[in-house]
């Protein structure tokens with residue numbers, strides 16, 4: 443697939459690299475330096491190149507939206523018309539110092555974004571794990587040569603096309619996709635992402651943390 447990365451920082455840079463290593467064609471875009479994007483693309487060691495947000499969006503089968511909430515207007519205006527594009531967003535609606543959600547309870551960042559780019563196929567994914575764990579999950583998948591039974595990754599959305607694409611990319615990274623339901627469930631997944639961040643950054647053990655949901659058969663008492 444051709445994947446455009448809008449925001450090549452901790453999340454976009456790492457996921458773009460992994461997507462390229464998984465065999466996709468990747469365009470890395472939106473950073474403060476063109477050289478950084480070029481370095482990132484050549485270090486990905488796959489079919490990756492640097493480009494503008496518009497170039498990233500142009501021929502993309504899927505776009506990853508990975509910028510700070512405060513940069514959303516800017517990156518979307520640079521990307522141009524996203525009609526018919528699949529947009530996966532890992533973005534969280536954080537305030538400028540990343541201490542709180544600025545949209546919550548009665549809505550979510552994902553719902554606000556989906557409204558803003560209503561002509562696109564939108565799905566919320568990859569926002570409930572820290573960037574630090576992504577390479578580890580991918581390496582474990584490659585080592586075990588498995589396509590499932592990795593850590594879980596919840597995603598949600600109202601668009602079947604976008605959700606199908608999310609499943610594929612989530613598996614490519616090495617997670618087991620967990621469909622949490624419609625997009626409004628992002629009201630739950632976004633605060634959950636802050637719980638994971640708390641465990642990653644504020645508790646012992648380091649930020650390389652992921653989670654796994656397990657279902658059990660009903661048993662008699």
Ligand SMILES: NC(=O)c1ccc[n+]([C@@H]2O[C@H](COP(=O)([O-])OP(=O)(O)OC[C@H]3O[C@@H](n4cnc5c(N)ncnc54)[C@H](OP(=O)(O)O)[C@@H]3O)[C@@H](O)[C@H]2O)c1
Pocket residue numbers: 449450451452453454455472473474475478507508509510511513532533534535536568569570571572573574635
């Ligand atoms: N980091 C995580 O572990 C994590 C986990 C879950 C969800 N999220 C969410 O994912 C989204 C991306 O997070 P992130 O940690 O990847 O952010 P980040 O590291 O700050 O990356 C954001 C990207 O936007 C670029 N950017 C910022 N200001 C810009 C400007 N004025 N002009 C051009 N480019 C600009 C940055 O450029 P530079 O590279 O030049 O700085 C960077 O490439 C956020 O919404 C965050 O809440 C993050």
